[in-house]
Amino acid sequence: MWQVNEVNPTGIGSATVKPGAKSRKRTRTKSTNSDDTTMQAQDLPTAKLKKAKRSKRTPKGKSGSPAAGSEGLAGDFENWDWSQVHVGDNQAFGNDMGGFVCLEEIDGVDCTWEDTGMGGKIVKFRKVGRGSKKPTVSGAKAQPTQPLSQEMTESFIHLDGLRNRPASDSSDADDGNADEVFTGCGEESEAVETTTNQKSSLDPASEEELLDQEDPENDVLEEPDTQVVDGSRHNGAGAQAKTFDATFDISAWNDLKLCKAIRQALQKLRFSHPTPIQERTLPYAMAGRDIVGAAETGSGKTLGFGIPMIQHYLKHKAKLEDQLIGLILTPTRELAIQIKDHLKQLTTFGRMRIVTVVGGMSAQKQLRTLQQSPNIIVATPGRFWDLLKDVDDLAHKVQRIRFLAIDEADRLLERGHFEELTSILRVVYDTRDAPRPQTFVFSATITKKFQFQGKNGKSGKRDPLQVMMERIQFKDKKPVLVDVTQTNGMAQSLREVKINCLSTTRDLHLYYLVTRYPARTLVFMNSIDAIRRLVPILRLLDVAVYPLHAGMEQRARLKNVDRFKANPRAVLVASDVAARGLDIPLVEHVVHYQIPRAADTYVHRSGRTARAQKEGISIMLCCPEEREAFQRITKRLKKTNVPEFPVEQSILSELQKRVALAQRIEHAEFKARKATVDMDWYQKSADAMGIEVDSDYIPKIKKLETKSQNAVSDGQVKLWKQELQNMLKAPIIPKSVSKRFVSSGLIHDLAKRLSDSTTYNSSMPTFEQRSAIEDLDDHQSLSKLARKLNSLDN
Numbered sequence: 001m002w003q004v005n006e007v008n009p010t011g012i013g014s015a016t017v018k019p020g021a022k023s024r025k026r027t028r029t030k031s032t033n034s035d036d037t038t039m040q041a042q043d044l045p046t047a048k049l050k051k052a053k054r055s056k057r058t059p060k061g062k063s064g065s066p067a068a069g070s071e072g073l074a075g076d077f078e079n080w081d082w083s084q085v086h087v088g089d090n091q092a093f094g095n096d097m098g099g100f101v102c103l104e105e106i107d108g109v110d111c112t113w114e115d116t117g118m119g120g121k122i123v124k125f126r127k128v129g130r131g132s133k134k135p136t137v138s139g140a141k142a143q144p145t146q147p148l149s150q151e152m153t154e155s156f157i158h159l160d161g162l163r164n165r166p167a168s169d170s171s172d173a174d175d176g177n178a179d180e181v182f183t184g185c186g187e188e189s190e191a192v193e194t195t196t197n198q199k200s201s202l203d204p205a206s207e208e209e210l211l212d213q214e215d216p217e218n219d220v221l222e223e224p225d226t227q228v229v230d231g232s233r234h235n236g237a238g239a240q241a242k243t244f245d246a247t248f249d250i251s252a253w254n255d256l257k258l259c260k261a262i263r264q265a266l267q268k269l270r271f272s273h274p275t276p277i278q279e280r281t282l283p284y285a286m287a288g289r290d291i292v293g294a295a296e297t298g299s300g301k302t303l304g305f306g307i308p309m310i311q312h313y314l315k316h317k318a319k320l321e322d323q324l325i326g327l328i329l330t331p332t333r334e335l336a337i338q339i340k341d342h343l344k345q346l347t348t349f350g351r352m353r354i355v356t357v358v359g360g361m362s363a364q365k366q367l368r369t370l371q372q373s374p375n376i377i378v379a380t381p382g383r384f385w386d387l388l389k390d391v392d393d394l395a396h397k398v399q400r401i402r403f404l405a406i407d408e409a410d411r412l413l414e415r416g417h418f419e420e421l422t423s424i425l426r427v428v429y430d431t432r433d434a435p436r437p438q439t440f441v442f443s444a445t446i447t448k449k450f451q452f453q454g455k456n457g458k459s460g461k462r463d464p465l466q467v468m469m470e471r472i473q474f475k476d477k478k479p480v481l482v483d484v485t486q487t488n489g490m491a492q493s494l495r496e497v498k499i500n501c502l503s504t505t506r507d508l509h510l511y512y513l514v515t516r517y518p519a520r521t522l523v524f525m526n527s528i529d530a531i532r533r534l535v536p537i538l539r540l541l542d543v544a545v546y547p548l549h550a551g552m553e554q555r556a557r558l559k560n561v562d563r564f565k566a567n568p569r570a571v572l573v574a575s576d577v578a579a580r581g582l583d584i585p586l587v588e589h590v591v592h593y594q595i596p597r598a599a600d601t602y603v604h605r606s607g608r609t610a611r612a613q614k615e616g617i618s619i620m621l622c623c624p625e626e627r628e629a630f631q632r633i634t635k636r637l638k639k640t641n642v643p644e645f646p647v648e649q650s651i652l653s654e655l656q657k658r659v660a661l662a663q664r665i666e667h668a669e670f671k672a673r674k675a676t677v678d679m680d681w682y683q684k685s686a687d688a689m690g691i692e693v694d695s696d697y698i699p700k701i702k703k704l705e706t707k708s709q710n711a712v713s714d715g716q717v718k719l720w721k722q723e724l725q726n727m728l729k730a731p732i733i734p735k736s737v738s739k740r741f742v743s744s745g746l747i748h749d750l751a752k753r754l755s756d757s758t759t760y761n762s763s764m765p766t767f768e769q770r771s772a773i774e775d776l777d778d779h780q781s782l783s784k785l786a787r788k789l790n791s792l793d794n
C-alpha cells in the first residue's frame with residue numbers, strides 16, 4: 001500500500017511511503033526494472049526531473065507509444081493498492097497536487113484536482129489505459145482517456161473531511177464541431193463611444209436580443225459539482241470561501257438579466273452591485289459588442305469580460321458543452337491562474353471547463369487538459385503559441401472561438417509578448433469559417449487618447465497599440481470605448497507617499513516600515529539580483545518574507561504567492577512580474593524599493609493595494625540618484641505633490657544596528673557561497689572530463705582559494721547570528737527613552753505592552769499599534785495645523 005500521510009510543501013521529507021510485500025527501496029540510480037514498484041517520496045522530484053529530461057528528447061510523433069517516457073518511473077502500478085491520501089488543510093499545493101507527487105508524469109495514471117463548492121477539495125487519481133493520457137502532438141492522433149474497470153478506475157482522495165463522491169463522467173470526447181450560436185455576432189453595429197466618466201445607458205429596445213439568453217428564470221440550479229473551484233487560493237477579495245445566502249440583495253444586477261447560476265454565484269461572493277467598469281461595459285458586452293475598456297487597477301475588469309462569456313455558455317450549454325468558446329490572453333502566469341479562478345467562482349452553480357495554459361508548468365499536463373475540451377482557455381501568449389503549433393485541432397478550435405479577451409493589453413504589446421500575440425491573432429482570424437469573435441481589450445493604463453485612425457505617432461514610429469488594434473479584427477466597425485479611469489488608472493482609495501532616503505538606507509527604511517506597521521506588504525524591486533540580496537537580509541531580521549521573480553520556478557512562484565496570501569503580516573519581495581493584475585486580498589502596503597522605470601509600471605505596482613474599494617498605501621523610497629526617475633513619473637502622472645510619509649527618526653538608529661549586522665552576515669554568506677561555486681565549477685568540470693586543470697587556470701583557482709580563505713569564517717558568522725538573535729529578542733526603544741528607565745519600570749506596563757500586540761507594537765512597545773494610513777492622516781492634520789498657526793503668527 002502506498003500511503004502519503006502528510007505532504008510538505010517543500011516536497012521533501014514529510015511524505016512517507018509504506019512499502020507493500022513486493023516493495024523494495026528505490027535507489028537514486030536510474031532503474032529500468034519494471035518490478036520497481038515503490039518509490040521513496042523524496043525520490044519523486046528527482047524521478048520527475050529525469051523523466052522530464054527524457055521526454056524532452058522524445059521525438060515528436062513517437063510520444064504516443066504506450067510506454068513512452070514511463071520506464072524507470074512508473075513501475076508496476078497496476079499492482080499498487082491505491083489508498084487515501086490526506087493532506088489536511090495544507091494550502092500550499094495549488095491545483096497541482098498531481099504535479100507535486102509526480103503522478104501526472106506516470107504513464108497510465110491521471111490525476112485531477114478539483115474543488116467543490118462546499119469548501120472542500122478532492123484529489124482524484126485515475127488509472128487510465130497506458131499511453132492514453134499522452135498528449136497529441138503533431139503527427140499523433142488524440143486519444144480520449146480510457147477509464148479502466150470500475151473497481152480499478154477511481155481512487156478518491158478526501159480532503160477536508162469530504163465524503164466519497166461518485167466518479168464523474170470522464171468522456172470528454174470532442175466532436176470538433178462548433179455550434180452556430182454566434183448570436184449578436186457578425187453584424188457591424190453602430191459605433192457607441194462613451195466618454196470618460198459619462199454614464200452609458202443601455203438601449204432598452206434592444207434588451208431582448210442583446211442579452212443573448214432564453215429565460216433566465218428557467219435555469220435549473222445545479223448543485224456545486226466537481227468542476228467547481230472555490231477560488232480560495234489564487235483569488236482576491238471576493239475569493240474567500242463564503243457561504244451562500246439566498247437573501248443577499250443583488251437587485252442592482254437585475255438589468256443585466258443574468259442567468260440564475262451567475263446570480264447565485266454573485267450572492268455567494270456577496271457582490272451586491274456591479275463595479276463602475278462592469279456597469280458601463282456589461283450591457284454592451286452582453287449585447288455582443290466589442291469593448292475597449294480602461295478602468296483603475298482592482299476595479300473588477302475581469303468580470304467585465306468574464307460574465308458575458310459565462311452567461312453565453314450557460315445559456316447554450318447543451319450545444320456548447322465540448323466547445324472552446326473563449327480565449328483570454330494575459331501577460332503573466334499568475335494573472336492567468338487568477339483569472340481562471342475568478343471566473344470559476346462564477347461557475348460554482350454550473351459546470352464549465354476553464355483552464356490555464358501558462359509557461360513554467362508541466363506542458364504535458366496542459367496538453368492533456370487541452371484535450372479535455374475546455375470551454376475557456378486563459379493563457380500567456382508564449383506557451384499558448386507553443387501548444388497551438390503542437391496540438392492537433394487546437395488551431396481549428398481557436399478559429400471558431402466566440403470570445404477573445406486581451407487583458408493588460410498594453411503590457412502584451414511589449415517585447416517578448418508582441419510577436420507571439422500577433423501570431424496567435426493570425427490564427428484566430430486567418431481562414432476563419434465562423435463569424436469574427438467578440439473582442440474585449442482591457443487595461444488600467446490603456447491610452448485614453450486612443451483612436452481608431454491608423455495614424456502614426458508624433459515620432460513617426462508606429463504606435464504599437466495602434467498596430468495591435470489594426471491586427472485585431474474587431475467585428476464591430478467601431479468597438480465601444482469605455483474609460484472610467486479618474487486618476488491615471490489608480491484607485492481613489494489609494495494613498496501615495498514617498499520617503500526620502502539614501503540608497504544605503506533603503507534596507508533600513510523598509511525594515512522600519514515592516515516592523516512599525518506589520519501588515520501584508522508587497523515590495524517591488526527593479527532587479528532579480530537585488531531581490532536575492534534583500535530577501536535573506538529580511539529573513540535574518542525575522543521578517544516573514546518571500547521572493548517572487550521570473551528567475552524562479554513557476555511552482556515556487558505560486559507557492560510564495562500562496563504563503564503571502566496566508567499570512568497577514570508577510571512581505572512579498574517581487575519584480576515587476578507581480579506588478580500587473582495580481583489580486584491578493586488585503587495587501588495594505590506597496591513599497592517601491594526602487595523607483596520604477598515607467599509610469600505605467602508605477603500605476604500597476606501601486607494597484608496591488610487599495611483594491612475593490614479598500615484603502616491602501618503606496619510608498620516610494622526615493623534616493624537622490626533616482627530623483628530624475630521620480631520626476632519623470634510624477635510629471636507623466638501629473639502629480640504635483642507627493643506627500644512625505646512620517647518616519648519616527650528616534651527609532652532608526654536602533655534598527656540600523658540590526659540591519660547592519662544582517663547585511664554583514666548576508667554578505668559573508670554570499671561571498672562564501674560564490675567562492676565555493678566558482679571553485680567547484682573549475683574543479684568539477686575538469687574532473688568530469690577526466691583532465692587536469694590547465695596551468696593557465698591554476699592562478700585563477702588559487703585566487704579563488706585565497707579569496708575563500710579570506711572569507712569570514714563560519715564561526716564568526718555564527719557569532720554574528722547569535723548576536724543578531726539577541727538583538728531581535730530585545731524590544732526596540734527610541735533613542736530618547738533611556739533603557740535604564742525602561743528596565744527600572746518607568747514604562748510600568750512594559751510587560752503588558754509587549755504581550756498586547758493589538759494595542760501596542762509588540763517589537764516597539766513605546767508605540768501604539770497603528771496603521772500606516774492612521775499615522776499619515778495624523779501627520780497631515782498636524783502639518784496642516786502647524787501651517788495654519790504659522791500663517792496666523794505672520
Ligand SMILES: Nc1ncnc2c1ncn2[C@@H]1O[C@H](COP(=O)(O)OP(=O)(O)OP(=O)(O)O)[C@@H](O)[C@H]1O
Nearest residue numbers: 236237238271275297298299300301302581583612
Ligand atoms: N461587483 C463586484 N463587487 C465586489 N467586488 C468585486 C466585484 N467585481 C470584482 N470584484 C473583486 O474586485 C477585485 C479586483 O477585481 P479584478 O482583479 O477583476 O480587478 P482588475 O480591474 O482586473 O484589476 P487590475 O487592473 O489590477 O488587473 C477582485 O478581488 C474581485 O473579486
